[in-house]
Amino acid sequence: MIEVQAVPEAAAAIRTSGLGKRYRRVCALSDCTITVPEGRISALIGPNGAGKTTLLRLLAGLTRPTNGELTVNGGIPRQEPAFLASIGFLAQEIPLYRRLSAEDHIGAGAHLNPRWDGESVRERLTALTIPLDRAVGTLSGGQRSQVALALTLAKRPRLLLLDEPVAALDPLARRNFLAILADAVAAGGLTVVLSSHLVADAERVCDHIIMLAASRVQLCGDIEELLAEHQLLVGPRKDTSAIERDHRVVQVTRTPRQVTMFVRRCGPVIDPAFQASDVSLEEVVLAYMGQDAPPARAQLNSIGDNQ
Amino acid sequence: MTWLVWRLHRTQLYIAAALLAALTILLLVTGLQMASQYHSALAACGASHSCATLASTLFLGSHAVGFLVIMTLGVPALFGLFWGAPLVASELETGTSQFAWMQSVTRKRWLAVTAGEMLLAAAAWGGAVSALVTWWSGPDNALQLDQFKPGRFDIMGIVPVGYALFAMALGLCAGALLRRSVPALAVTLAGFIVVRAVVTIWLRPHYLSAITVTYKLFSPFTPTGSYWQLAQGIRNPAGQLVPAANGLAIDGIPVGSLPAACAAAADGVRPTASCRQALGAFHGFITYQPANRYWAFQGIEFGIFAALAALLIAVTAVVVLRRDV
Numbered sequence: 196m197i198e199v200q201a202v203p204e205a206a207a208a209i210r211t212s213g214l215g216k217r218y219r220r221v222c223a224l225s226d227c228t229i230t231v232p233e234g235r236i237s238a239l240i241g242p243n244g245a246g247k248t249t250l251l252r253l254l255a256g257l258t259r260p261t262n263g264e265l266t267v268n269g270g271i272p273r274q275e276p277a278f279l280a281s282i283g284f285l286a287q288e289i290p291l292y293r294r295l296s297a298e299d300h301i302g303a304g305a306h307l308n309p310r311w312d313g314e315s316v317r318e319r320l321t322a323l324t325i326p327l328d329r330a331v332g333t334l335s336g337g338q339r340s341q342v343a344l345a346l347t348l349a350k351r352p353r354l355l356l357l358d359e360p361v362a363a364l365d366p367l368a369r370r371n372f373l374a375i376l377a378d379a380v381a382a383g384g385l386t387v388v389l390s391s392h393l394v395a396d397a398e399r400v401c402d403h404i405i406m407l408a409a410s411r412v413q414l415c416g417d418i419e420e421l422l423a424e425h426q427l428l429v430g431p432r433k434d435t436s437a438i439e440r441d442h443r444v445v446q447v448t449r450t451p452r453q454v455t456m457f458v459r460r461c462g463p464v465i466d467p468a469f470q471a472s473d474v475s476l477e478e479v480v481l482a483y484m485g486q487d488a489p490p491a492r493a494q495l496n497s498i499g500d501n502q
Numbered sequence: 503m504t505w506l507v508w509r510l511h512r513t514q515l516y517i518a519a520a521l522l523a524a525l526t527i528l529l530l531v532t533g534l535q536m537a538s539q540y541h542s543a544l545a546a547c548g549a550s551h552s553c554a555t556l557a558s559t560l561f562l563g564s565h566a567v568g569f570l571v572i573m574t575l576g577v578p579a580l581f582g583l584f585w586g587a588p589l590v591a592s593e594l595e596t597g598t599s600q601f602a603w604m605q606s607v608t609r610k611r612w613l614a615v616t617a618g619e620m621l622l623a624a625a626a627w628g629g630a631v632s633a634l635v636t637w638w639s640g641p642d643n644a645l646q647l648d649q650f651k652p653g654r655f656d657i658m659g660i661v662p663v664g665y666a667l668f669a670m671a672l673g674l675c676a677g678a679l680l681r682r683s684v685p686a687l688a689v690t691l692a693g694f695i696v697v698r699a700v701v702t703i704w705l706r707p708h709y710l711s712a713i714t715v716t717y718k719l720f721s722p723f724t725p726t727g728s729y730w731q732l733a734q735g736i737r738n739p740a741g742q743l744v745p746a747a748n749g750l751a752i753d754g755i756p757v758g759s760l761p762a763a764c765a766a767a768a769d770g771v772r773p774t775a776s777c778r779q780a781l782g783a784f785h786g787f788i789t790y791q792p793a794n795r796y797w798a799f800q801g802i803e804f805g806i807f808a809a810l811a812a813l814l815i816a817v818t819a820v821v822v823l824r825r826d827v
Contacts, residue, residue, distance in 0.1 A: 218826075255604060258826040274823075280606035290597040292510065299509055300601075306505040307605035350605070 207266070208233045208354050208386035209254060214263035216249050222410055223249040227263065229405050229415045231388060236380055238397030238418075239390035240480055241407035247390040248287060250407065251356045254388070255284035268353050280309055283352030287359045289343045293332030297325065297342045301349070310351040319345045319375075323368075336363045344372060348379065357389040361396055373400045394477045404476070406483055413483040418476060425479050428456040430469035438466060446482045457482040503607060503615035511620065514585060518627055526634060528567065533638040536562045540641035557645050571638060574657045577631050578665035579694045581624035586673020587686040589620055590822060594681040600827055613822050617815065621670050628666030632658060643728060650730035650796050652702050659800040664807030669694050671814035678821040701806060707732050707791070709802045714789040719753045719781060727793030739783040753781055 209231040216224045224246040231237045239247050252258040253265060256272030256279070265272065268281045291300060297320055301313040320327055325338045334342065340363040347355065355376075361369040377400045379385050388405070391397060397404060397418075404421065406414035414421065425445070428438065432454050438444065442464065446457040457474070458464070464471050474482075508515075543560050547553040590613075593599040603609050636658040643649040649658055656662070672693050677686040712732050717723035719736065736744040736754055739761075747756045752764060752773055761780035764773060773781070791799065 252827065257600065257603065274608040274610060276606045276608060279604065279608065282604065284600070284604045286597060286600040288597045288600075290600040292598050292601070293596070295509065303506045303509065304605065307503065307607050309606055 206233050207231065208235070209265070209267055209388070211253075211265040212263055214250075214253060214265050215261050216246075216253060216258065217261045224253070224407075224410050227407075227412050229412055231386060231403060231405070233386050234380060234383070235403040236376060236387040236389070236401045237403035237405055238394075238401035239388055239405045239407065240392065240394060240397060241390075241413075242392060242484060245407040246410040247407055248358055249410075250405075251284065251358050251388065251390060254354075255282055255356050257284070276309070280350070281353045283347045283350045283355040285343055285347040285357045285360055287362070289336075289339050289363070291331045291339060291343055291346075294330050296328050296330055297346075298327045300331070300342065300346055301327075304346055304349055308350050312349045312351055316342075316345040316349045337365060337368060340364055341368065341372075348375075353384060353386065355385060355387045355389075357387065359391060360389055361391070369396070370399070376400060394480050398476050404480075406480060408484050414479070421479060422474065422476060424459050425474050425482075426458055426460055426464065426471045427474050427478070428458055428464060428469040428471055430454060430456075430466070433468065438464070438469070446485055503611060504619065506602070507616050507619050511585070515623060518623075522627060522630055525631065528570070529634045529638045532563055532567045533640075536638070536641050539563075540645065557647075560645060562642050562645065571635055571657065572653065574631055574635055574662070575653070578624075578628055578662055578669045579691060580669075581628065581666050582669030582673035582690045582694055583687050585620050585624060586670040587677045587690045588683045589616060589674055589677060590818070591677030591681060591683040591686045594678075594825075594827075595683060603827065609823055610819075613819060617674055617818065621667060621811075621815075624666040624670040625663050628662045629660075632660070632662035635662075647728035647793075650728050650791065650793065650799070652706070655706075655730075655796075655799070655803075656698075656702070659797070660804045661800055661807070664804035664811075665694075665698070667811040668697070668807040668814075671811035671818070672697075675814040675818045675821075678818045678825075697810070701803070705806070706799065706803060709799050710791065710795055712789045712791055714787055716785050716787045719755075719784055719786055722786060723788060725788070725790050725792055728796065729793045730791040731788060732791065733789040734787065736784055736786050744784070752777075753784075754786070755781070755784060 207230050209229065211230075212228045214224065214227040215222070227246075227250060239250065241247050249258065253260055254267050254272065256267075256274070268278070270278060272278065272282075295303075297316070301316050304316075305311045305313050317327060320342060323338075323341055325334065325341055331339055331342055340360070344357075344360055347357070361372055364372060373396065376387055376389075380387055389396075389401070402418055404414060404416065404418050405412065430453060432449060432452060435444075435447070435454060435456065438456065438458065442461050443459040444456050445459060448455040456469075457478070539562055540560070543556060544553065547556050590599075593602060602612055639649065639654070639658060643654075648654050656665075669690065673686065673690040676689040676693070677683065680686045680689065713725075715723050715725070725731075735746070738744055738759060744755055744759045747754050750757050752760060761777070761783075763780040764777035766774065766777070
């Protein structure tokens, strides 16, 4: 279903194959095969309950997979100081000790990590006028988020896993934070996976996307390549089997007069009856999300590719 | 790790230190008073040759402080409730485990240091309270000879340290399994009371097989020192247990169980010679743990609770290391 990019082994920060996680009866993630090359900012997109958090926790080594394999930073996630030092993970619920101040957390980090840049946290929080000496429980949600993000970055990880990192931030803070991430990745040695259900965040800084829906991977790859591969074809209502044979049709919408197809091209579309147009990342995401939902009116909305 | 443990739990440790300091001052002051009261009473009774009845005539200290000392029975449970139960549970409950466990420290080390240091603190505090109470009770023990009895045995010597370790481990384990502080608290309290009661009532009397001494009714036998009496009674010539005297009795034998020769005596007449002779076939018995086994019992009981604590810590370790977060 997903074309795994041909990336040399050493250059992959994350590589999973057939990864799955069950919680008793509930399947949180199944048959997840993805590759994230080093130095990328990957957006983990998907509706609520798609398995984004489960995937991030598996990558962080907080949860162990039920089946499948994964390598993170070239090794299996494990309880080992060197591995833990290479991973930065920030959970959605912003886990900080509410009675402790930001300065206390900086102190804790300094005692618990080999590479620790406490000064960077102080600088960032001072710039944001967030008090360092107040219990973080008394800060606003957005401020707590900023503290937690700064602490996660201060660990100087090679792979940063952020679960809905910007959800609590205002638009300006969101933009600033994403800019900081982009700078950190540009400086080298860092790969980021950040989950979100907003495509706009992904478009701003991400160059790679992993799309989950219904605990399965729908799409994984370089955003530019994916945008180049996908096209929206609009044409008269006629037999589309030739196109379905040559390309992968993700979604089809038929009205009495015309047919609209969302396709992943394999080569150029040469049928002149169809007008091809480029698509936005949001359209790609929505098309793949629609795949998993049962079609409301089967005769109008057929599923292009049954995975 | 130690830095974080200290930073997270220092308030609790300060409070515990303040309470311990208050208890120390109170017991030091009253303990010194009691010791001087005891020694002057001993000197006075020595002069008047009336020391045999001193235990029943002299009351040392005050009821309030005595009650407080008895209440130290509950101190080990406090460690389990306030230190043990929330230690892992609150981290899981608030999600801070995801902060702690994503630093460059393995979960094994996190648990070893966190649990280890708090267990050590509980043992130290339990030991300090026990040492104070043991010292404070010195004159009373010498006077009443009751330090082997349940309720007194449990607040002195080394067993409170064992209880403290056990309560901490129980709290930790309940917290790790239940993942929430309040239910863990309830389970810790209930578990601690049940285990302590079961051990005290059913196990402790049998650590070493008890000694039974049979004696003639007119020369009663009393073991020396602070022995622990498990049973005492009178058997008739057929070997049946005579019910405890309640009302009119001769030599502790109630009217209903008296031999026929004593029928007249049952009406309040002085026992006749034949009645006396018939009573001679009755004998008393006492089953007890002698005073010199006190430290053996302390050691065995400490061992039991330390072993239970170790078991609970092992379960906690398995749960925490395997837990998916």
